[in-house]
Amino acid sequence: MAALKTLPLLLFLVLISAPPAFSTNSEGNALHTLRTRLSDPTNILQSWDPTLVNPCTWFHVTCDLQNHVIRLDLGNSNVSGRLGPELGELKHLQYLELYRNNFEGKIPKELGKLKNLVSLDLYGNRFEGNIPKSFSKLKSLRFLRMNDNRLTGSIPRELTALSNLKVFDVSNNDLCGTIPIDGPFTSFPMQSFDNNSRLNGPELRGLVPYDFGC
Template sequence: MASRILACLVIAVAIATVDCNLEGDVLNSWKTQLFDPNNVLQSWDPSLVNPCTWFHVTCNSNNSVTRVDLGKAGLSGPLIPELGLLANLQYLEVFSNNISGPIPTELGNLTKLVSLDLYLNELSGPIPASLGNLGSLLFMRLHGNKLTGTIPTSVINLVTTGRLRILNVSYNLLSGTVHRNNSTVFLFTNQLSFVSSGRIENYDSHTRSKGSCNVNVLRMGNAVAILML
């Protein structure tokens, strides 16, 4: 019996090590595709057993990555699909850089994600419908990019159910319809023209501050956006 328990423990440790190595491989693969003029990623050494000693990376007690904090790091390059393999990731903070290209569909696999902060970058293309799979997500901030198309129904559903507390997609090139429940939704300066509104108080799109309002109806071509704020 003791030998069987020991064997199980060895297998468990081996699996954990493989997972940690996988996460390190993912992050190192991303590093190789990023331009890092400030050497922010200098500590990301692939020869280490796991990435938990790297700067800007946080792990849980099982040495699995839970946070990647790279805001205002001066980085350029893409997000890579392999980031979707970081199964225990809760915070992906890559705001205020020069990250370009599309948002990978694979980020929808990060079902433990609480905060997705990709704002103030150069991201383009559509918002992936797969982000609607992020049932633990509280904050999705994608503003200040070059995202196009409509906001996927799956993402809108996160808003209408009240789970997603903040969805900020302002300062992009989006169109479509958004209904707000108990969430805060920002859609400033997208490709939407003002049609009519209900009561609006203290609304300032330049400072991104607002008081209260009932309903905004916005139109882009044949698309109508209804904002319940």
């Protein structure tokens, strides 16, 4: 009988010592951190409630059956601000659509952590600085569009290792140096590089890329 009386007490102790069944996950935390960086005059992010278990019910966010964020679509949403390293926490992300907004500042190198990324659309913003070399780690990437920004520096030679890349557009920036000719760059049309007054190319095979002073 004494043993039976202790069972409710033991059960209670187990319950209070167990971690809570519901908590905001790392992807939700990352997206909420992003929201705090942004100006959102039309309130398209009003559904981004950090107290929910996960962000799968938020507008502009798509999840898979395991409640992992696989798509973030803020294209043409009239938002502005700077991106931060928190986007690198969206480990399962396949589509990152941020085109035609007023994002500014540098493109975070942490985007190179998104190993499942298929499409990265950053065009039509005010991004500046260099194209991150970390993009060379995005082995699943098929679409990379960064046109109509304020990017400078050269096109990283590391990007020639992206064997799945089918579309690449950096037109209407301020890039310099020469255009790579290896890997997927053999098939990109010259329009992909238009209106970069300091960009030369394509490179001559067998010669050192001319990026001096870039």
